Amino acid sequence: MSLTENNVSVLMLMGQxxxxxxxxxxxxxxxxxxxxxxxxxxxxxxxxxQLAKELGxxxxxxxRVGPFSLQGMxxxxxxxxxxxxxxDFSKGGEAARAYFEEVLAEGNIRLAEQLIAExxxxxxxxxxxxADADAKINVRxxxxxxxxxxxxxxxxxxxxxxxxxxxxxxxARVRGDACHYLSLxxxxxLVPEIEKLLQDDSEEVREIAQESxxxxxxxxxx
Numbered sequence: 001m002s003l004t005e006n007n008v009s010v011l012m013l014m015g016q017x018x019x020x021x022x023x024x025x026x027x028x029x030x031x032x033x034x035x036x037x038x039x040x041x042x043x044x045x046x047x048x049x050q051l052a053k054e055l056g057x058x059x060x061x062x063x064r065v066g067p068f069s070l071q072g073m074x075x076x077x078x079x080x081x082x083x084x085x086x087x088d089f090s091k092g093g094e095a096a097r098a099y100f101e102e103v104l105a106e107g108n109i110r111l112a113e114q115l116i117a118e119x120x121x122x123x124x125x126x127x128x129x130x131a132d133a134d135a136k137i138n139v140r141x142x143x144x145x146x147x148x149x150x151x152x153x154x155x156x157x158x159x160x161x162x163x164x165x166x167x168x169x170x171x172a173r174v175r176g177d178a179c180h181y182l183s184l185x186x187x188x189x190l191v192p193e194i195e196k197l198l199q200d201d202s203e204e205v206r207e208i209a210q211e212s213x214x215x216x217x218x219x220x221x222x
Contacts, residue, residue, distance in 0.1 A: 008086045009039040011064040013057050016046055020073040021061045027076045036083050056110070067119055068099050069111050089119075096125025101135070104142030112146060120155045127162050130178060133171040144177075151184035160185060164193055172202035179205065183212035186219040 010028060014021035025042060032040045045052040045060060055062075055069075063070040065079075066086025074082070085095035096115070100122075103111045115122050126146050129135055135143075150156045166178035179197055182190050194216070197209035 007038040008036075008066045008083050010037050010041070010066075010083075012040070012042045013045050013052055013055070013060050013062040014042060015060045016044065018060045024061050024063075024073060024079075027074075027079055031076070031079060031083065036080065067115060067122075069114065071106075071108070071111075089122075093122070093124035093128050096122040097128040098125075100125050100129055100142070100146075101139055104129075104139045105136050107138050107142070109142050109145055112142060113149075116146065116150070123150060123156065123159050124162060126150075127159055127166075130163070130166055130174055130181075131169060133173050147181045148184060151181055152186055156185065160187070160190075164190070167193055167197060172200070172205050175200065175202070176205045176208040179208050179212050183215040186216065188216060191216060 010032075012021075012025065012028060014025065028037065028040055028042075031037050043051055045057065052058075052062075055064075059071065061071075061073060063074070063082075065082045067089055068082060068086060070082065085098055089095045096119075099115065100112050103109075112126070116126070123146075126143055129139060129143050132139075160182070163178055163182055166174050167182075169175050169178065175197065179194055182194060191213060194209050194212050197205055198213075200206050200209065
């Protein structure tokens with residue numbers, strides 16, 4: 001799918017018994033007529049169940065807007081927002097951040113994992129959520145799951161500087177989380193940065209820093 005501006009493709013899965021599908025189809029058609037959608041494909045899962053199975057879709061309406069998979073009814077304004085985010089996706093992490101915030105708040109880690117698998121650069125959006133100390137608990141838990149899955153992977157290396165930048169964040173919880181997740185990378189060159197937190201104002205952060213250093217030392221001995 002092309003992600004350039006005004007060239008976003010949309011796939012919609014719908015069902016004959018779905019009361020929300022008709023109105024959303026009308027909204028999508030209007031957005032295509034206005035030039036905000038380059039290509040619109042609508043599939044009835046009752047006639048084409050295999051596609052729904054391949055995509056892991058269990059309920060409709062379901063959308064794929066550029067790189068983003070979305071479940072449930074969306075207003076025209078919400079659709080316009082996601083079309084713009086899809087167009088902006090290749091420009092930075094803010095579009096991915098908004099997506100992760102939504103799907104993780106819903107407890108849908110699977111959709112987050114799918115986006116990262118297809119677009120590894122989206123990991124920047126996951127890390128950006130760490131800076132929100134007031135994020136919903138489901139979001140913080142989901143970020144933790146994704147970080148634990150990815151931190152030791154080679155594909156995570158480009159995002160280590162972004163994560164390390166949070167070691168000096170104003171919020172102690174953010175500093176502590178960043179410290180812990182950096183320890184999962186297994187990279188000894190991070191030791192000097194983590195050692196600085198042994199003098200942190202927060203006792204909890206100091207404890208996390210000590211545990212993180214022990215984890216890094218253990219990883220590099222085995």
